[in-house]
Amino acid sequence: MATTELVRLLDVGEKLVAALDWAGIEVKSALWVYDPEIPDWRLILSMPMVEEHGTDATYEAIAEVFRTAPVTGLYLRQIELAGPREPLIVSLRRTIDTGPGIQDPPIHIARTPVNDTLIEEAYIYRST
Numbered sequence: 001m002a003t004t005e006l007v008r009l010l011d012v013g014e015k016l017v018a019a020l021d022w023a024g025i026e027v028k029s030a031l032w033v034y035d036p037e038i039p040d041w042r043l044i045l046s047m048p049m050v051e052e053h054g055t056d057a058t059y060e061a062i063a064e065v066f067r068t069a070p071v072t073g074l075y076l077r078q079i080e081l082a083g084p085r086e087p088l089i090v091s092l093r094r095t096i097d098t099g100p101g102i103q104d105p106p107i108h109i110a111r112t113p114v115n116d117t118l119i120e121e122a123y124i125y126r127s128t
Contacts (some may be wrong), residue, residue: 012074013043017102017125019069028084028128034121043079051083091115096127
């Protein structure tokens with residue numbers, strides 16, 4: 001991916017996490033992960049709401065934030081939801097605990113094994 005496109009994704013991802021925080025929607029972990037099988041980037045959001053209300057309701061809440069916040073250039077199809085107890089999220093939190101804030105710039109990892117999964121490349125805003 002071109003560097004300018006990656007910078008744009010990192011910026012819009014940070015804006016979305018900040019908008020979700022402002023809306024009172026809890027985000028435990030947020031990170032862009034490169035998936036070489038697609039090949040493309042996806043924004044993984046780990047949210048308690050996924051376990052409490054399901055993915056449909058969580059996507060609806062995110063869509064509402066899209067309608068009310070200045071988050072442009074990001075689509076719901078680029079977002080993958082995860083519960084806070086998913087193995088990848090738990091392992092990531094054990095490896096990197098950022099605290100509740102948003103890392104700016106995000107923490108970059110590459111070719112890193114997490115829970116028996118090799119993360120080719122990722123940018124982590126938050127992991128708590």
